[in-house]
Amino acid sequence: MTEIPANSETATSKRLSQWLFNPFRFIAGFKALCLGLVIILVSAFVGSLSSTHFDGVLDVHTGAEAPLWFFFAESVIDWLCIVVPLFFFGLIVSRSSFRIIDVLGTQALARWPYLITALVLFPDANRKVLVYLMSQLAQNTPAATIDYIDMSIFAFAMIVTILMAVWMVALMYRGYCVSCNLKGPRAIITFIVGVVGAEILSKFAVLLLADSVKVLP
Amino acid sequence: MKVLPIVCPSCNSHLKVKSLICEQCQTEIQGQYELPSLARLSADDQAFILEFIKASGSLKEMAGLLGLSYPTVRNRLDEIIERIKFAGNPEVNNGGKNR
Numbered sequence: 001m002t003e004i005p006a007n008s009e010t011a012t013s014k015r016l017s018q019w020l021f022n023p024f025r026f027i028a029g030f031k032a033l034c035l036g037l038v039i040i041l042v043s044a045f046v047g048s049l050s051s052t053h054f055d056g057v058l059d060v061h062t063g064a065e066a067p068l069w070f071f072f073a074e075s076v077i078d079w080l081c082i083v084v085p086l087f088f089f090g091l092i093v094s095r096s097s098f099r100i101i102d103v104l105g106t107q108a109l110a111r112w113p114y115l116i117t118a119l120v121l122f123p124d125a126n127r128k129v130l131v132y133l134m135s136q137l138a139q140n141t142p143a144a145t146i147d148y149i150d151m152s153i154f155a156f157a158m159i160v161t162i163l164m165a166v167w168m169v170a171l172m173y174r175g176y177c178v179s180c181n182l183k184g185p186r187a188i189i190t191f192i193v194g195v196v197g198a199e200i201l202s203k204f205a206v207l208l209l210a211d212s213v214k215v216l217p
Numbered sequence: 218m219k220v221l222p223i224v225c226p227s228c229n230s231h232l233k234v235k236s237l238i239c240e241q242c243q244t245e246i247q248g249q250y251e252l253p254s255l256a257r258l259s260a261d262d263q264a265f266i267l268e269f270i271k272a273s274g275s276l277k278e279m280a281g282l283l284g285l286s287y288p289t290v291r292n293r294l295d296e297i298i299e300r301i302k303f304a305g306n307p308e309v310n311n312g313g314k315n316r
Contacts, residue, residue: 028286181292
């Protein structure tokens with residue numbers, strides 16, 4: 001076929017950066033949905049091994065032990081809670097027609113940085129440091145002890161967790177823009193409102209679920 | 218290959234056709250003619266439209282050919298539709314949804 005100059009992104013570095021920060025230029029719809037769902041479930045499974053709960057659209061907390069299905073349910077709730085408001089905002093403000101499968105797929109795939117979060121929070125050092133910090137806060141004596149290696153692992157995990165959260169939000173925004181054909185202030189404002197609403201909705205839904213099965217995330 | 222200029226390099230306004238010539242007999246017609254809407258698009262947009270027609274108007278097929286996602290291709294088409302509407306009537310302020 002004839003070469004289309006403007007859309008032929010042949011420069012490898014540009015393509016790599018687009019795969020990292022806007023993969024939805026290349027993948028969306030059903031493929032993104034399948035891949036995203038696999039990543040969401042794997043993240044939930046890895047999280048379950050260290051009792052790491054994704055108990056909100058943006059939340060990551062190390063909490064109580066829970067059955068595996070509860071970790072899966074939390075992650076699916078997070079994903080659906082962001083899809084619903086973004087889809088409706090898209091219907092209201094987008095001038096294009098768009099497919100719900102693209103919103104579902106891009107928002108599922110946008111959560112992939114949390115797989116890295118689940119992995120860095122896996123080492124037991126994180127739990128030990130959290131127990132130590134909690135005992136310090138509660139002024140328990142004798143306090144749990146930790147060493148510098150545990151502290152370093154914990155510090156690294158915290159930095160990575162923050163970076164992954166920022167990356168995930170950036171991907172969620174790009175996914176919203178691509179799937180609903182939005183840009184500019186309309187996209188930014190509705191995305192912010194959507195994420196805040198989704199965060200509240202997901203926290204509420206996870207707490208309801210936890211309460212119904214007597215799990216404290 | 219020469220690229221057909223569509224905007225004035227001085228003031229950025231749309232250019233019009235002033236002269237047409239028959240290469241066979243050198244007959245020259247002078248006047249003031251509008252460029253067709255498609256000719257007023259950029260070369261990239263024209264190439265996209267050409268490929269879109271070759272793909273029988275299938276966005277899915279276009280996405281596969283270009284190695285891009287379906288919504289990316291659809292968004293590009295929507296942008297071109299907006300440009301064609303604007304080129305046809307710059308005063309049009311389209312508030313409706315495309316397709």
